[in-house]
Structures are given as C-alpha cells and as structure tokens.
Amino acid sequence: MLGSDALDILFNKARTHNDWQDRDVDTVLLTKAWDLTVMGPTSANCEPMRIKFVKSPEAKERLKPALSEGNLEKTMAAPVTAIIAHDMEFYEKLPQLFPHTDARSWFAGKDDAIAATAFRNGTLQAGYFIMALRAIGLDCGPMSGFDNAKVDAEFFAGTPVKSNFLINIGYGDASKLFARSPRLAFDEGAEIL
Amino acid sequence: MLGSDALDILFNKARTHNDWQDRDVDTVLLTKAWDLTVMGPTSANCEPMRIKFVKSPEAKERLKPALSEGNLEKTMAAPVTAIIAHDMEFYEKLPQLFPHTDARSWFAGKDDAIAATAFRNGTLQAGYFIMALRAIGLDCGPMSGFDNAKVDAEFFAGTPVKSNFLINIGYGDASKLFARSPRLAFDEGAEIL
Numbered sequence: 001m002l003g004s005d006a007l008d009i010l011f012n013k014a015r016t017h018n019d020w021q022d023r024d025v026d027t028v029l030l031t032k033a034w035d036l037t038v039m040g041p042t043s044a045n046c047e048p049m050r051i052k053f054v055k056s057p058e059a060k061e062r063l064k065p066a067l068s069e070g071n072l073e074k075t076m077a078a079p080v081t082a083i084i085a086h087d088m089e090f091y092e093k094l095p096q097l098f099p100h101t102d103a104r105s106w107f108a109g110k111d112d113a114i115a116a117t118a119f120r121n122g123t124l125q126a127g128y129f130i131m132a133l134r135a136i137g138l139d140c141g142p143m144s145g146f147d148n149a150k151v152d153a154e155f156f157a158g159t160p161v162k163s164n165f166l167i168n169i170g171y172g173d174a175s176k177l178f179a180r181s182p183r184l185a186f187d188e189g190a191e192i193l
Numbered sequence: 194m195l196g197s198d199a200l201d202i203l204f205n206k207a208r209t210h211n212d213w214q215d216r217d218v219d220t221v222l223l224t225k226a227w228d229l230t231v232m233g234p235t236s237a238n239c240e241p242m243r244i245k246f247v248k249s250p251e252a253k254e255r256l257k258p259a260l261s262e263g264n265l266e267k268t269m270a271a272p273v274t275a276i277i278a279h280d281m282e283f284y285e286k287l288p289q290l291f292p293h294t295d296a297r298s299w300f301a302g303k304d305d306a307i308a309a310t311a312f313r314n315g316t317l318q319a320g321y322f323i324m325a326l327r328a329i330g331l332d333c334g335p336m337s338g339f340d341n342a343k344v345d346a347e348f349f350a351g352t353p354v355k356s357n358f359l360i361n362i363g364y365g366d367a368s369k370l371f372a373r374s375p376r377l378a379f380d381e382g383a384e385i386l
C-alpha cells in the first residue's frame with residue numbers, strides 16, 4: 001500500500017498541465033518511464049504501444065501542422081511531446097514477448113482482433129505511462145486534439161504504426177492551473193453486484 | 194518522485210495473478226480505487242469508464258456463460274471480477290464534468306468521435322484503475338478473453354454501456370506465479386527525435 005504522499009503524486013494532487021517551466025527533460029527519464037511502463041499487464045504481453053518523443057525544435061516543426069489551434073502553443077512550448085501510437089503488427093513480436101506458445105496465430109490475419117487489441121492495449125499502456133511519468137517526477141498534458149492522419153504520414157509513413165494521442169511532458173507551472181473539474185462519484189459510475 | 198518500494202508495488206514487482214488467496218476484498222477498497230482513478234486525466238474530463246463489480250456468487254453465475262474456457266476457473270475463484278465498460282452516452286454528463294463550456298456539442302450525434310473517445314478514455318481510465326488497485330494493496334488479473342456481447346446482454350441491456358475487458362481483483366497467491374515474460378526495450382518501441 002502506497003502512502004498518501006505517493007497517492008497525491010499519482011492521483012490526488014497530480015494535474016494536467018498546459019504551461020511549462022523552462023526546464024529540460026533529461027532523456028534518461030524518458031527511458032526510465034518506458035522501462036516502468038512495459039512492466040504493466042497487456043493481453044498475452046503484447047505491448048503494442050510505440051512512442052516517438054518529439055523533443056528537438058526540428059521535430060516539433062514536423063508536428064506543428066497536425067496540431068489543433070487550441071493545442072498549438074502549449075505543445076510547441078512543452079519540453080517534450082510524446083506521440084503515443086500502436087503497432088498494428090504487434091503480433092510479429094509475440095514469439096519474443098510470449099515465447100511459451102504460438103500467440104502470433106491468435107492474431108495474424110484477424111483484422112478485428114488486431115485493431116481492438118492494438119488500440120485497447122496500447123491505450124492501457126499509455127495509462128501506465130502517464131502514471132510512470134508522474135511517479136518519476138514529471139508532469140504531463142495528454143490531448144487528442146490533432147490530425148492523426150497527418151501525424152501518421154509525417155512520422156509513421158511506410159510502417160504499420162498508427163498514432164493514438166499526444167502527451168506533453170515537462171515540469172508544469174502550477175501557478176497557471178485552474179481549479180480542478182468535478183469528478184464522477186462511485187455511485188454515478190460503478191455498482192457492486 | 195516515488196521511492197523504489199512504491200515503484201516495485203506499481204510496476205517492477207507487481208504481477209498479473211491467476212490464483213487467489215482465500216481473502217475477501219473489502220468493498221471500501223473498491224470505492225477507494227474508484228475515487229483515485231477518476232482523478233486521472235481524460236479528454237474534456239469525460240470519464241467514460243463504468244464498472245460493474247461482480248462479487249456475489251449470484252452475480253458470478255451470471256458472468257460465467259460469457260467466460261472463455263481458459264479464464265473460467267480463475268475468474269469464478271477470484272474474490273471480485275470488475276467488468277470494465279464505457280458509456281457511449283458519456284457526453285450527457287459533460288455539463289456536470291466540464292461545466293465551463295458546451296463540450297456536449299463536441300460529441301452529440303458524432304458517432305465516430307463518440308466511439309473513439311469512449312474506448313480510448315475508458316481504457317486509459319482502466320490503466321489508472323489497475324495502478325490504483327495496486328497502489329492500495331490489491332492484486333489484479335486483467336483479461337479480454339470473454340464474450341463481450343453476452344456480457345452486454347446480461348449486465349448492460351437497455352443501456353448505452355458497452356463492456357471493454359475484465360479484471361479479477363483480490364490478493365494473489367504469489368507461490369503460483371511463473372517467471373515474468375520478457376519486455377520490449379526502449380529502443381525496440383520508442384525513439385527520441
């Protein structure tokens with residue numbers, strides 16, 4: 001069981017940030033967040049999430065045309081923007097990741113199973129990744145307001161990888177935060193049967 | 194930044210469990226996990242995840258016909274099985290959850306945006322939920338091997354809620370664990386641009 005300070009860092013006091021301190025993100029931290037994230041559970045350990053970390057000014061310029069107006073300024077200002085994506089040929093890695101049986105055959109040629117598994121498990125891993133970033137002291141600002149097709153054409157052309165959403169990463173400027181929005185109570189979204 | 198003990202609980206030493214100690218899960222913990230989970234970020238704070246906690250023997254019997262053979266025994270034995278689902282009319286709650294603008298109009302009538310947002314954000318929340326369960330000392334066993342249509346007919350008939358996947362919840366029997374499967378290295382799934 002984690003203590004209240006850790007729960008605050010992960011959940012209760014963590015906030016989505018739109019404004020960033022002028023402070024670089026060490027690439028060692030991005031590797032550390034990845035290494036934590038991949039420990040999380042996925043179907044048959046398929047780990048379909050892929051990430052392009054957009055960090056250099058040149059890479060940011062490649063991303064810029066795909067951003068929606070409301071996400072433009074904060075994304076160009078963020079120290080790093082992660083393009084969260086998933087590999088539609090994730091099953092080709094199952095002999096490596098789930099070696100004790102022929103899990104590749106559960107997916108190869110089955111387009112509906114591939115699409116659902118890639119999106120579901122890639123997004124689950126993105127949830128773990130957001131928690132991992134917070135766990136190692138980084139702030140993030142996830143967003144889905146951008147042109148996925150443009151991002152795919154610019155960053156994943158000729159590959160089976162498809163973009164999912166974006167996460168700005170850095171050290172947030174807490175002075176710019178608004179009050180937190182209301183949350184759904186247990187009884188509004190859950191039930192014990 | 195969390196300490197190594199907390200990182201072990203969430204990521205490095207946490208494992209997917211298939212065997213369960215004979216120990217009840219206090220429903221207060223399920224509420225606590227929910228209250229942590231909903232603090233996590235979602236698009237426009239839409240919080241589309243819904244959960245049915247299948248805990249009583251009667252409810253488990255209702256779930257049983259939808260389970261795949263490989264998931265049957267462990268699921269019937271688990272103290273609780275959470276049906277992770279999402280509300281395809283999540284946007285009806287946006288006036289409550291995102292009150293400062295008319296976010297409902299971004300979705301109402303737009304079936305593709307609804308489907309992608311419900312699945313993406315409901316699954317992200319499921320990732321936070323798995324971390325929240327671990328954070329409060331519970332173990333889990335997520336699985337997608339079941340008949341979604343049967344679960345929807347049995348538990349969500351006449352509602353706009355659709356099942357996503359299942360999570361067995363309890364206190365795992367660590368003596369029954371196998372060795373951990375290999376994980377994708379950073380260079381196999383990520384790149385810094």
